[in-house]
Amino acid sequence: MNVIHLQYGSSASGNYTITLHDLMTANGINSSVLSLFSNFTPKDKEIRWLGKFPNYKAGIDHKVQKFLNRDNRSELGDFSYPILGTDISSHESVNKADVIYVHWVLNGFLNIESLMKLAKLGKPMVFVLHDMWTFTSGCHYSFDCRKYTKNCGNCPILNKDLEKDRSFYLFQEKRNLFNDFKNIYFISPSIWMKNNALEATLLKGKLIQQIYNPVSESFYPKAEILGKYISKSNDKKIIGFGANYINSPYKGFKYMLEAIKIIAKTGHINDYEILVFGGNLSEEIIQEIAFKVSYTSFLTSEEDICEAYNSMDVFVIPSLADNLPTTVLESLKCGVPVVGFQTGGIPEMINHLENGFLAEKFNSQELADGIVYCLENDVKGYLTEKFDSSSIFEAHKSFLNQIIELV
Numbered sequence: 152m153n154v155i156h157l158q159y160g161s162s163a164s165g166n167y168t169i170t171l172h173d174l175m176t177a178n179g180i181n182s183s184v185l186s187l188f189s190n191f192t193p194k195d196k197e198i199r200w201l202g203k204f205p206n207y208k209a210g211i212d213h214k215v216q217k218f219l220n221r222d223n224r225s226e227l228g229d230f231s232y233p234i235l236g237t238d239i240s241s242h243e244s245v246n247k248a249d250v251i252y253v254h255w256v257l258n259g260f261l262n263i264e265s266l267m268k269l270a271k272l273g274k275p276m277v278f279v280l281h282d283m284w285t286f287t288s289g290c291h292y293s294f295d296c297r298k299y300t301k302n303c304g305n306c307p308i309l310n311k312d313l314e315k316d317r318s319f320y321l322f323q324e325k326r327n328l329f330n331d332f333k334n335i336y337f338i339s340p341s342i343w344m345k346n347n348a349l350e351a352t353l354l355k356g357k358l359i360q361q362i363y364n365p366v367s368e369s370f371y372p373k374a375e376i377l378g379k380y381i382s383k384s385n386d387k388k389i390i391g392f393g394a395n396y397i398n399s400p401y402k403g404f405k406y407m408l409e410a411i412k413i414i415a416k417t418g419h420i421n422d423y424e425i426l427v428f429g430g431n432l433s434e435e436i437i438q439e440i441a442f443k444v445s446y447t448s449f450l451t452s453e454e455d456i457c458e459a460y461n462s463m464d465v466f467v468i469p470s471l472a473d474n475l476p477t478t479v480l481e482s483l484k485c486g487v488p489v490v491g492f493q494t495g496g497i498p499e500m501i502n503h504l505e506n507g508f509l510a511e512k513f514n515s516q517e518l519a520d521g522i523v524y525c526l527e528n529d530v531k532g533y534l535t536e537k538f539d540s541s542s543i544f545e546a547h548k549s550f551l552n553q554i555i556e557l558v
Contacts, residue, residue, distance in 0.1 A: 152551060153181045155248035157239075159260045161189040161198055162451075167281070167340075167364045167477060168254045169198070171547075174365050178544050180551075185244045187237075187260040190451070199244060205237040209259025212236075216258075219317070227308045228400050228472070230289045232317045236262030240269050250551055253278045263324045270332040275554040280339045282474055286325075286351035288318030292401055292472035300350045325353050336554050338547075340364045340475040341496030358554070362546040363499075363538055364475055369453035372486035373461040380426055380447055381462040387421075388526045390442075391463030391487070393428040393456075393478055395449075397436075403469035403492070408439060409515035410469070414523060415441035423526070428459050460485035465525040466532075469518060473497060480538065483507070488530040490521035506533045 154175060158168040161184055168184060175182035176197070183197040188206055212235040220230055237260065239245055251274055253266070261269075270276055282291040288303030290296070296307055299322075305311075306318035313319075329335055337359040339345035345361045348354050381389055390411070394402045414423065420441055428447040437444045450456045460466065466482040468491040475496040479489050483500060489507040491497045492514075501507040507530065508521030524530070536542070 152555075153247050153249045154183070154252060154551070155244050155250075156182065156184045156252045156254060157256050157261070158184060158186050158254040159256055159258050161186040161193065161200060162191065168252075170365050170367045171252075172198070173367075174540055174544050175547065178548075180548070183244050183248070185239065185242065187258070201237060201239070205260075208235045208237065212259030222310055223308050224310050226400050227290070227294060229291050230306070230308045230318075231257045231284060231291070232289050232321050233257055233259070233262035235259050236265040238265050238268050240265070240272060245269070245272070248274065249555065250274060251276045255281050257284070263321075263328060267328055267331075270328065270335060273334060273558065275551075275558050276332070276335045277550075277554070278335065278337050280337060280344050280348055280474070283344070283347060285337070286348055286353045288322040290318075294472060297350075299352065301352060322353070329353055329357065334558055336360070336550075338362050338550065341499055343496045343499065344474050358557075360546075360550050362550065363543055364477065364480065365540050365543045366477075366480045366484050366534070366538065367453055368540075370457050370460065370481045370484040373457070376462050377458055379455070379458050379462075380428075380445055381424070385424070387424040387443075388464045389424050389426050389462055390522055390526075391426045391428075391460070391466045391482075392468075393459070393466070395430055397427075397429055397431050401470060401472045403471040406469040406471075406492075406513065406515045406518055407467055408436070410467070410519040410522060411440055411442065413516060413519040417523070419523070426459065426463055428456065456481065457485060460487050463487050465490060465522055465530075467491070467518070467522060468497065470494065470497065471512065475499070480534065483532040483534045486532050488525045488532040490518060490525060492518070500534070500538075502535070504530075506531065 156168050156172050172182045172184050186200045189200045215234055278285050284291050287299040288306055290308055303322040304314045304319035309316050339361045348359050397404050423442055425442050425444045428450050430449055432446050460482050466487050466489045473495040479500050482489050489501055492512040493509045494512050501509055503509045508524055510517035510521050
């Protein structure tokens, strides 16, 4: 069986698409990846990306999106209305595929028209619901908005007070795509996301299978850290945090800051330190934190990210909207407990007081309590059996066999 994975970008770390590709390849499925671009040179010749012109078009699309979204309510998150895209229906990697997995393909990679051209090939198309965009009007997480369960329009993000705005028209385009083609199926990485998808108007009557994302084998508990980010001789307990975009409205970083300030008042000022990896942590924010802060900025290799996790005693994820965060899976696999809010798919990974701590959403005090609890009780992280790679592969294999028979 030949499976192709479509993904906006291929990266050397934290990439669920590459991890799934590797898992399928290791277990006898002929898997390949096609992306708009890659930020590394893969040794695997089955990981490919498009040329300069598609990337040039994507750059224009990005500028158009930025202009269209200039008046959006940014506190409600992103809104994507794909305009430009590339027709890849005749690409050699697509031609040889029996099944097409559609992962995250926005930012100028694919638009609705190019998705329709893929669907017209008649091959099973599997949309992997990494966020809610597939079945909403254009938002990636809807927060409290439930319009996607009926009919979108007058989107609160767009802030235009128009019944037939961009959200309305994109919703109709998606309705046409999903109604016109019976060869489209869906995989949800979390039970939480599947429950949302089952309520979505656009996916009524569609086959939606829940399968957890696999975790790269590059993550494991290390017997000893190298000292790249925290000195080997450091006897402090390390509180960790990581995100690509720290200021994202989905990531809830302000609650992390509030929790740290609460902890600083409890007398632990000389006991703990902070380790942060990811993007855009400003010096101004660092100055707000009473504890010593080590900041790595972006880490581009899984080896370095594994070192960062192993340098921590607890990892904190204050996300307000998240599906099945890769950082939680990776941290737990490295043996590091995780503290997070009871939101999205996070409770599916954390067993409260066992491999981490679940705090009430928006409750910075409980987040602080959870951090201290894990540190003072020497809580250890672990992944439960449902995240075993062999079980995840068998679930994909069974699903592939099922949808091949349906076409």
